[in-house]
Amino acid sequence: MRTSRARKTMLMLGLDVVIAPVSLLLAFHLVGLEQFVGVITPWLSVILFGTIAVTSMLASLALGLHKVRLNSYDMACAGLSSLAALIIASVGAVLTGIIGVEVLPRLWIAMAAFHGGLSVGARALIRQILLAVYRRGDKRLRILIYGAGQTGQQLAAALKTDRSVETVGFVDDNPTLQSLNISGLRVHSPIKIKSLVEQKMVDRVILAMPSVSLPRQRQIARRLTEMGCQTRLLPSFADMVNLTSQSGEPRFDANAVLNRARLEDQIPQAAESYEGKVVMITGAGGSIGSELCRQIIDCQPRKLILVDHSEYALYAITKELTALNRKLKLVPILMSVTDRKAIERIMRAKKVQVVLHAAAYKHVPMVENNAIAGLWNNVFGTKITAEAARSVGVEKFILVSTDKAVRPSNVMGASKRLAELVIQDLATRGGDTRFSMVRFGNVLGSSGSIIPLFEEQISLGGPVTVTHPEVTRYFMTIPEASRLVLLAASFTRGGDVFVLDMGKPVRIAQVARQMIEAAGYSVRDCDNKDGDIEIRYIGLRPGEKLHEELLIGQDMLTTPHPKILRAREGKLSEIEVASALNDLRLAIEAGDDEAAREAAFKWSMPREPFKIESTAQLIS
Incomplete structure (x- = not known):
């Protein structure tokens, strides 16, 4: 049974009194005792030894030595023990002087040395005895620390207080430190x-080398x-309190992937479309939606209505925007865009003037495996939101679309193409609302995109x-995508498809290589078998294209912005759109996944296929 804290304290106090x-x-x-025969009487001995014992107890109490845990007893505590020894020796010297006994100073020097040595040694011995007792009943994790510098030493000192851990030693590349004993460890x-791992039965190696x-x-x-050791990387203590970021996770610059100049940072021409x-x-709360929120607050809207069906995502973006601009009135609304009555009620009650529709299920494999949910949300969610905007008299409605809508090969792309057709159809019906859409390629840094995925894989x-x-x-980057959407509202005439000139497409394998090398590693392949990280090819996923396209046709017009083009594309008639939606609705209501897929692909494929390698070709 383990000794209580109070009993241990009394034990340490008693130890000092005896020492x-x-x-x-x-x-x-x-x-030499013969020097004191006849000088120090038995009665005087009792007084002298008693005073020394009492002084030792008082010194221990005053300096707090009795409260120091054995696992925490370090050089500073040893210094306190030495100070206590000097105090006790000084009291003894003063006492013998008062009673008139001549004692050589070396007696008290020797006494102080013995006291300091016994105090430190006894505590070390007791600690080892207790550890031996505890080890019998406990399974302790045996740790080897790689790095005997300041961080490694601090770690070793911290681990001494943990009974579930035993540090067996240090490993260090510095030859001047090798074979030394630091903090009692070799x-x-x-x-x-x-x-060493085999002999010491090491369970885990901790790398304590933040420099x-x-x-x-x-x-x-x-x-x-590869040797079979569990390893952990330890940052410096300064890093842990955010004083430095030297050992933090490196972030890849997404702009390095772009095969073109970046879209300018400022978009003053769009501000007037949202001001007031x-x-x-x-x-x-999504990747694009949240960036739209961040950028639009600079355009000084009168009120910003935030709609999302994820409670946490809505909470997070509301909290962030509040910190960025406390004066802006934010209205977070937790709901699905497929709730017709709710969306129209909110638009009417809040007198919405501009709608940026970024709500969608966008992950290709996820939508491929959940076709009905993806089609319902992406197609009918867009239809419901757009019709509500038209009914209420919203001035502008902008749909955020994707290059996967062009000649779609997967359910997600088909759902976004049908959403585009719905918007194009509504744009032809007249009314006060101007409908348009923005189409762009993959967004770097968004949830589920290759940058965070590759970063995670490299870190492992x-x-x-x-x-x-x-x-x-x-x-394109998230900020670029968001700027394109915001600019589209200022250019829209109704029924427009806006496309960013994104340059030439980029090979994903090259991005992977760039990121591996940017992290300081080499690629392991047939030409470099000793490389650090392998690029593994896993095959195209269901519905995935080898190459994506941005345009259905080649009829392109310029806009006031040199990097944004307006595409004129064929569309379905009102009757065809109604038929497409009816086919899709019947399949969804029947829960027929295959019929829903068939309807989506039937109506989303263009009548006249056209292939283009790069939008840059159209303006060169």
Whole structure:
């Protein structure tokens, strides 16, 4: 049974009381007892030894030595023990002077030395005894610390207080530290680490080297893992309180992927389209929706209506926007865009003037496996929201679309193409609302996109997974995508399809290679078998294209912005759109997944296919 804290405190206090007279007795023997025969009487001995014992107790109480845990007893505490020894010796010297007994100063020097040594040694011995007792009943994690610098030493000191952990030693690359004992632990060479792990039965190696580059740390960690060791990377203590970011996770610059100049940072021409307006953003908590919110607040809308069906996403973006602009009136609305009555009620009650519709299920594999849910949300959610906007008299409605809507090969793309056709159809019916859509390629940095996926895979040591060696995609950053949407509202005439000139498509395999090398690693392939991280090709997923397209036709017009084009594309008649929606609705209501897919692809495919390699060709 383990000793209670109070009993341990009393034990330490009693230890100090006993050590003092024992130290004095040893000092007498050291300097020679014969010098004191007849000088110190039995009665005087009682007074002297009693005073020393009481002084030791008082010094221990005053300095707090009795409260120091054995696991926490360090050099500073040893210094306090030495100070207590000096105090006790000084009191003894003063006492013998008062009673007129001549004692050589070396007696008290010896007594102080004995007291300090016994105090430190006794605590170390008791600690080892208690640890041995505890180890019998406990399974302790055996730790080897790689790095004997300041961080490693601090870690070793911290682990001493944890009974579930036993530190067996240090490993360090610095030859000047090897074979030294630091904090009671031996420093070994990394060359011996494999045998050391086996001999010491090490459970885990902790890398405590924050000054070493992260790629180098991960290289060491990978090699240790290959030896069968569990490894952990420890940041510096300054990093943990955000004083520095030296050892933090490196972030890849998404702009390095773009094969073109970035869209300018400022969009003053769009500001007047939103200034003083009531703006609704659906999907406000998503990657694009949240960036739209951040950028639109600079346009000074009168009120911003945030719509999302995710409670946490809505809470997070509302909190962020409140911190950015406390004066802007925010109205977070938790609801689905497929709730016709609710969406129209909100638009009418809040007098919405502009709608930016970013709500959609966008992940290709997820929608492919949940076709009915994806089609209902992306197609009918768009239809319901757009019809509500038209009914209420909203001035502008902008749909956020995707290049996957062009000759779609998957359910997500088909759903977005049908959403485009719905918007084009509504744009032809007259009324006060001007409908338009914005189409762009893959968004770098959004949830589920390749940048965060590859970063995670690289951080785990690989492999980095790519579907096909030749697969390409158009890319843009989240801020660019959001600016395009905001600019579209200022250019819209009704029924427009706006496309960003995104340059040439980018090979995904090249992006993977760039990111691996930017993280400080080398690619492991047939030309470099000793590389760090492998690029593994896993095959195209169901419904995935090798190459994406941005345009259905080639009839393009310019806009006031040189990087934004207006596409004129064929559309379905009102009767055809109604038939498409009816076919889709019947399949969804019947829960017929295959029929829903068939209807989606039947109506979303263009009548006259056209292939174009790059939008840059159209304006060159």
